[in-house]
Amino acid sequence: MTSLNKITLAALLVISSASVYAGDNQDANIKQTGDSNWSFAAQGGSRNDLDVTQEGSRNGAIAQQSGTDNKVDIKSVGYGNQAQSYQSGSRNDASLKQTGSSNLASNFQSGVNNATDIKQTGDRNMANTGQMGRANDTTITQEGYGNAAFGYQEGTLNENDVKQEGSINYSGTSQHGTANHADTLQQGLLNSSAICQSGESNAAHVAQSGRGNMSQVIQY
């Protein structure tokens, strides 16, 4: 089966069942093994749960949830995998875990009390997060070489935590609003951190250990 057919089939299977999952207390599980697989899943309502597991290379998972108390969990192992999740509403959780190299994890949330947790282990991985609203929380953990984490938050009482261990890692945090916190911890060589905050009562905390590290903080 060609990769295009696989994508189409996965999209049809999951998207066609998405309307079924538009409700409460629904569970969806996707497991794909091999290369160049894609999955799409959408859930609406409250207390829904979505689990995606992919093993192989160049796989992709896209998840979309709207409502309250929803949870998405994407795990991928291999090379060149992509995980994307989009959540809107309140008290939603997204957990993206990737092991391998050249992987990409993206998560975007809007609303109140949402949480994002991204863990990447390996080299040349990238994490990209965006949150808009109030009391949202992002945690990005990366271990390896040449990883990059980008976090954007807009609103009030948001928190962006980044922990990177290894060398030549980069963390960029941008926060706009009131009482936002940015915490960046980097351990290793030649790491760099940039934090930009606008608004009032924002706090930036940077801890770096190693050699040749650079920290830039801009607050206005």
Place this chain on the structure above:
Amino acid sequence: MKKLVTMILLLIGLSQQLMASPELASFNELDAIPVTGNYADINQQGMDNNVNLRQQGQHQQAKINQIDSMNTAELAQVGRDNQIALLQQGQMNQVNAFQDGRHNQLQGSQMGKDNSINTRQLGNDNLIHFQQQGQGNAISIEQTGQANQASVSQTGRGLTASVQQNGSMQNIAINQGF
């Protein structure tokens, strides 16, 4: 008895939370959150590290710690009632600090050899209080405005202190010793 059991359970729960990720738990604790204004806290351990800080507004606070050698810090605050607290330990560390506004403060110390700090404050009622311990350390202060204060304490050999004030009602105190 019920209270004691409840307290023990609470303590167990608290200790489990702390044990779950002690590093992140302590890492996430910010020393102080100002009611207004922004706060930056930067800690660096190691060699050849660099800090670049820009703050603009009112009631900004920055705390910089650099431990080891050949570290640099470029600090700039523009606004009112801003504060910088600085500590460098090691050799050949360098600081350039600039504050523009009223009631700005820079306080700190450098401990080690061949460290240097250049500071410039523009505006009124600004304060610099700085201490250096070790040999070959140097400090240069320029204050322009009214009622500014500079206080320098140096201990060691081969020390250099230069303070220049432009304006009126300004105070300088320099103490150099072995």
